Amino acid sequence: MLTLHLQLIQMNKTILLALILMVSQMAFAQDTKKVNLYNPNENADSALAIIQAQAAKEGKHVLIQVGGNWCGWCIEFNRFVKSDAQLDSIVKANYLVYHLNYSKENENKKLLTQFEFPNRFGFPVWVILDSKGKRLHTQNSSYLEKDKSYNKEKVKGFLLDWNAEAIDSKKYNWIN
Numbered sequence: 001m002l003t004l005h006l007q008l009i010q011m012n013k014t015i016l017l018a019l020i021l022m023v024s025q026m027a028f029a030q031d032t033k034k035v036n037l038y039n040p041n042e043n044a045d046s047a048l049a050i051i052q053a054q055a056a057k058e059g060k061h062v063l064i065q066v067g068g069n070w071c072g073w074c075i076e077f078n079r080f081v082k083s084d085a086q087l088d089s090i091v092k093a094n095y096l097v098y099h100l101n102y103s104k105e106n107e108n109k110k111l112l113t114q115f116e117f118p119n120r121f122g123f124p125v126w127v128i129l130d131s132k133g134k135r136l137h138t139q140n141s142s143y144l145e146k147d148k149s150y151n152k153e154k155v156k157g158f159l160l161d162w163n164a165e166a167i168d169s170k171k172y173n174w175i176n
Contacts, residue, residue, distance in 0.1 A: 035075045038068050040105035048098055048111070048133075055096045056131035061164055063095035066112070067124040068103040073141060074124040080150045087155060094163035100127075128162045137162050 048062070055062050067074030081087045091097060100108055102119060112118065118125040121140040128137045139162075144154045160166060 035069055035078075037065075037074065037078055037099045038101040038103070039099075040068070040101045040103050042101065044098075044100055044106075044108050044111055048100075051096050051098050052129065052131060052133050055129075058096070059131070059164055061095050061131065061136070061162065062129040062133075063091065063097045063159075064100050064115075064127040064129065065097065065124050066100045066102055066118055066127065068101055070103060071123045073145075074099075076149055077124055077141070081155065084152060087152065087159070090156065090159045090163075094159065094165075095128075126158075130164070136167065 048064075051062055065074060065077065069075075081091055100111060102108060102112070102123065115127045115135055115138070118127050118138045121138070122142070124141050126137075126139040126141070127135060128139070130136055139158055144150050144158060146154075165171065
């Protein structure tokens with residue numbers, strides 16, 4: 001009788017855990033449906049050309065976030081940076097941001113090939129281009145993560161390490 005009682009308790013715990021997981025997954029899925037950072041129907045080549053031209057005028061780099069509206073970590077990064085005044089300011093001062101879609105509707109294979117397959121690191125993944133479209137860096141998101149979000153100091157370091165000023169040869173007088 002005691003064994004049966006313990007089995008029922010264990011079964012109830014398992015059912016409760018399954019329900020909690022199911023509800024949290026549904027809530028997460030609803031959160032991703034509310035966000036439209038990525039446009040699977042957009043001509044990414046054209047959009048990126050416009051952004052690069054603007055980056056050249058403004059002396060900035062292009063920060064491409066590869067992912068999709070289905071990607072919780074992609075949405076979290078956007079929320080994380082925009083909700084932190086310092087990080088948001090660093091991005092606005094140094095980059096023009098483009099969200100390159102990767103989804104079943106549009107994998108953007110041509111651009112991912114051109115950028116040497118950044119999707120090999122998973123999603124999101126960031127590609128930094130100079131104003132001429134040269135790929136400078138590809139950033140694996142796992143190095144910036146902390147718990148269920150991102151590490152502010154690591155994100156800040158990544159953004160500052162790859163801005164236009166950081167790699168300006170004039171800054172390094174031993175080169176000239």
